[in-house]
Amino acid sequence: EIVLTQSPATLSLSPGERATLSCRASQSVSSYLVWYQQKPGQAPRLLIYDASNRATGIPARFSGSGSGTDFTLTISSLEPEDFAVYYCQQRSNWPPITFGQGTRLEIK
């Protein structure tokens, strides 16, 4: 089973700042890494698939990069609605599909 480790656990930033979230895999997942956003009381929302492809309707301020074992989700300039929990997920070697433990992005 591929283990995904996200860092930091919590990130405190202000609107307008740049956010950088990391996800590290226990073995290579090639580019098969996905990012989701989840707000309280809501289902997750697909943001990025296959490391760097924005899903339909996702603003351009969200971008993903990386390959192999190290991946990054970048939010170029935080909007108030971006404060949420972000999860990475691998689809390289499944089942099982595995998720990281999440990064909470909170307002500073």
Added chain:
Amino acid sequence: QVQLVESGGGVVQPGRSLRLSCAASGFTFSTYAIHWVRQAPGKGLEWVAVMSSDGNNEYYADSVKGRFTISRDNSKNTLFLQLNSLRADDTAVYYCARDATIGWPRGYFDYWGQGTLVTVSS
């Protein structure tokens, strides 16, 4: 628009059973694999199971294998999850989620339902 609506959650005693449903609309249900993903209170996401679009293939997380069974009725646009031998650590919100690609599942999710809460407690 694509909609997935879960139902069937509730409070159940350890060792008992429950059946969850996921009603789909707004897309051709029979062409997509559908997954179950769960989230324990205050915790992260855990993939549970998937059924292929034609219902001929199913896969499970080790934590539920042998206790949970996924099935679907393409004539009724509905996915099911039978939960047997429930344990306290099965307590979670259970989401159904559509695989993002038509045909064989690629293993990520483009639409999710709102979830149904299963609480296992005596």
